[in-house]
Amino acid sequence: MNTTVAANPYAWPYDQVIDPAHTALICIDWQVDFCGPGGYVDTMGYDLNLTRAGLEPTARVLAAVRRLGWLVIHTREGHRPDLSDCPPNKLWRSKNIGAGIGDPGPCGRILVRGEPGWNIVPEVAPIDGELIVDKPGKGAFYATDLDLLLRRNEITHLVFTGITTDVCVHTTMREANDRGYECLILSDCTGATDPDNHVAALAMVTMQGGVFGAVASSADLLEAIEG
Amino acid sequence: MPNPVHVADTVPYPWPYNGELAVGQLALLICGAQRRLFELSMSSPEVSVRLVGLADFVRGNGGRVIWIRHGDAGRPGRPLQLLPAIGSDGWMLACATDPSDLVIDSAGWDGCFGSTLDHRLRTGGTRTVVLGGFASEVTVDSTVRTLNDQGHECLVLSDGCAPIDLHLGARAQHSLTMSGGIFGALGTTSALFEALQRSLSQTSTTNSSPTREEIPA
Numbered sequence: 101m102n103t104t105v106a107a108n109p110y111a112w113p114y115d116q117v118i119d120p121a122h123t124a125l126i127c128i129d130w131q132v133d134f135c136g137p138g139g140y141v142d143t144m145g146y147d148l149n150l151t152r153a154g155l156e157p158t159a160r161v162l163a164a165v166r167r168l169g170w171l172v173i174h175t176r177e178g179h180r181p182d183l184s185d186c187p188p189n190k191l192w193r194s195k196n197i198g199a200g201i202g203d204p205g206p207c208g209r210i211l212v213r214g215e216p217g218w219n220i221v222p223e224v225a226p227i228d229g230e231l232i233v234d235k236p237g238k239g240a241f242y243a244t245d246l247d248l249l250l251r252r253n254e255i256t257h258l259v260f261t262g263i264t265t266d267v268c269v270h271t272t273m274r275e276a277n278d279r280g281y282e283c284l285i286l287s288d289c290t291g292a293t294d295p296d297n298h299v300a301a302l303a304m305v306t307m308q309g310g311v312f313g314a315v316a317s318s319a320d321l322l323e324a325i326e327g
Numbered sequence: 328m329p330n331p332v333h334v335a336d337t338v339p340y341p342w343p344y345n346g347e348l349a350v351g352q353l354a355l356l357i358c359g360a361q362r363r364l365f366e367l368s369m370s371s372p373e374v375s376v377r378l379v380g381l382a383d384f385v386r387g388n389g390g391r392v393i394w395i396r397h398g399d400a401g402r403p404g405r406p407l408q409l410l411p412a413i414g415s416d417g418w419m420l421a422c423a424t425d426p427s428d429l430v431i432d433s434a435g436w437d438g439c440f441g442s443t444l445d446h447r448l449r450t451g452g453t454r455t456v457v458l459g460g461f462a463s464e465v466t467v468d469s470t471v472r473t474l475n476d477q478g479h480e481c482l483v484l485s486d487g488c489a490p491i492d493l494h495l496g497a498r499a500q501h502s503l504t505m506s507g508g509i510f511g512a513l514g515t516t517s518a519l520f521e522a523l524q525r526s527l528s529q530t531s532t533t534n535s536s537p538t539r540e541e542i543p544a
Contacts, residue, residue: 114405144506187478192344197507237476238509256404266502267509271472278435280403293505300498304464307491308409311465
């Protein structure tokens with residue numbers, strides 16, 4: 101058993117035990133489409149350095165929790181090749197800004213399962229035995245088996261890395277928090293297309309005593325679990 | 328087919344995306360109009376006047392008014408200071424509702440979690456959802472994310488949201504407008520009023536011309 105993480109706004113977790121048997125690392129959407137050249141985010145014209153910034157610290161955290169035997173779950177956002185699981189308004193909006201879901205791009209069809217752009221980038225790629233959850237939306241709990249996987253593995257505590265901070269990571273952390281999971285987000289293992297939204301999303305977590313959980317750096321987590 | 332109707336000056340795209348705006352197929356969703364959240368939020372009195380006025384109009388013209396009551400239903404894990412326990416004083420609604428409104432209880436910040444909201448929207452023929460409310464960066468922002476994933480076409484009212492922290496409330500609304508409208512669009516109450524009136528006058532014009540059913544046999 102470990103000591104707690106020096107997190108904001110409280111020492112995480114609230115029950116003061118980081119038990120590898122009940123704690124999972126959730127890596128959200130580290131896909132080429134969101135942080136690789138030629139992917140969806142790149143096609144929309146955003147600065148890739150913003151979404152790639154968390155890769156290196158995330159790789160360090162992954163190495164540590166693999167040694168400790170934590171459950172690791174990776175998520176991927178993407179749609180079926182025939183787009184039958186893509187809501188029409190989502191499809192319309194993507195086309196409206198010139199990055200249509202399903203349209204051909206430098207990394208294959210944008211946000212489509214099985215295409216090169218949908219793959220997780222090599223820096224933080226899953227290894228054998230790790231779980232992968234494919235999701236059609238922003239939240240990893242909606243229309244997926246994530247909650248079932250967590251319950252079946254007796255997971256009660258979640259540590260989040262991934263992109264983007266204010267969209268898919270925040271949506272999933274909010275979903276997890278509502279369901280009673282004890283959540284920690286790693287500030288330097290996330291990133292957003294707008295740096296101010298990244299900072300605000302982290303601050304939102306800490307409101308009112310930790311309305312969605314707590315925030316810590318990867319160094320703070322590593323100090324606690326590798327101690 | 329009626330002409331497309333969009334709300335003026337919505338960000339980042341003309342809402343709704345398909346121009347199918349009709350008050351009879353619209354749901355106004357008011358999140359967190361509860362005593363504890365109302366008291367902690369900025370500008371709650373002004374925002375509630377706007378939302379109650381809009382609710383009167385929507386209800387009076389065949390639309391749906393839905394109040395989301397967020398409550399702690401025995402949440403496992405860490406107690407949340409902000410989430411009122413069901414039945415407690417802070418959990419009670421802070422605005423007057425109409426008997427024809429729906430009051431839906433959710434078990435967390437997301438109005439869809441542990442609630443009948445999605446079911447009610449689908450079975451009630453709702454095509455567009457307009458959101459406002461209190462502690463908006465927590466309640467509205469959580470709810471719009473899930474509704475959008477479910478495929479609902481959502482408009483968040485920039486002047487119909489009372490956040491606890493003004494800066495964070497503004498950033499939450501900015502996030503919504505990223506990537507071409509990542510959770511929907513942002514607009515004002517007055518622009519929505521104007522667009523709904525436009526769509527109603529279009530409907531009444533259409534109805535005044537003879538239809539097949541009105542022609543005597």
